[in-house]
Amino acid sequence: MKLSPCVTLRNPRVPRGNDLYNKPMIHEILPVGPLQCNCSIIGDETTHEAMVIDPGDEIEDILGIIRKHNLQVKQIVITHAHIDHVGGAMKLRAATGAPILLNQNDYALLKMLDVQATWIGVPPPEKVEIDRSVSTGELVTAGSLTAQILHTPGHTEGSICLYFPAEKKLIAGDTLFAGSIGRTDLPGGNMQKILRSLHDTVLTLPDETVVVPGHGELTTIGEERETNPFLVKR
Ligand SMILES: [Zn+2]
Numbered sequence: 001m002k003l004s005p006c007v008t009l010r011n012p013r014v015p016r017g018n019d020l021y022n023k024p025m026i027h028e029i030l031p032v033g034p035l036q037c038n039c040s041i042i043g044d045e046t047t048h049e050a051m052v053i054d055p056g057d058e059i060e061d062i063l064g065i066i067r068k069h070n071l072q073v074k075q076i077v078i079t080h081a082h083i084d085h086v087g088g089a090m091k092l093r094a095a096t097g098a099p100i101l102l103n104q105n106d107y108a109l110l111k112m113l114d115v116q117a118t119w120i121g122v123p124p125p126e127k128v129e130i131d132r133s134v135s136t137g138e139l140v141t142a143g144s145l146t147a148q149i150l151h152t153p154g155h156t157e158g159s160i161c162l163y164f165p166a167e168k169k170l171i172a173g174d175t176l177f178a179g180s181i182g183r184t185d186l187p188g189g190n191m192q193k194i195l196r197s198l199h200d201t202v203l204t205l206p207d208e209t210v211v212v213p214g215h216g217e218l219t220t221i222g223e224e225r226e227t228n229p230f231l232v233k234r
Helices: 059-068 089-096 104-110 113-120 191-200 221-227
Strands: 025-032 037-044 049-053 072-077 139-142 145-151 160-164 169-173 210-213
Touching: 025 059, 037 059, 037 139, 037 145, 037 210, 049 059, 049 139, 049 145, 059 089, 072 089, 072 139
Parallel strands: 049 072, 169 210
Antiparallel strands: 025 037, 037 049, 139 145, 145 160, 160 169
16 A cells, blocks of 8 residues: 655644744655655755655656756765665666765665565665765755754664754654664664664754654654653653
């Protein structure tokens, strides 16, 4: 079953309407592939420069959104090297000419895409070439939009989140979900590390930060701080 192209909010306590989609920023969320990875297409409404985060699959649909908003993709950012997040990156790079960014600690995992393909029963994708490694302290920009890279190891060694301070929005990859956190039982996963990343990095963000997880519904930092069973202090 194909879910609605836009992830909807389940919880009425998170921000509504324009608070969620800060006006000057184009942000479409398209769940792609059999595991419905949330692909974010984020664009500057004035310059139409854009970045695409986690183009796991369904590149034709992603390109349709890019055309609809007349966007020029400047960056392809991968939150971590799991096949459902990176599977369509080369196709998108070929179509847009934009570089692919991934933290170097996930390069080993990237070499295992054929193994990963067997985990979820999909054909192995073509080899993915990374143009640049990104880590904490670096900025990724598109037009006037700026994302701070946060290296948040735990789900994988090279997992990153993207924080847009002006829009108070976090693209969390598979580090944080609404009511849950990323699994750590796959190769490269580490429960202590993901908890450290969440407490020392992710939970330092403002409560009103809207979180776009790698799968499922949107949430906020405040909501997860208060109710996420993996994060609440006992
Ligand atoms: Zn993952």
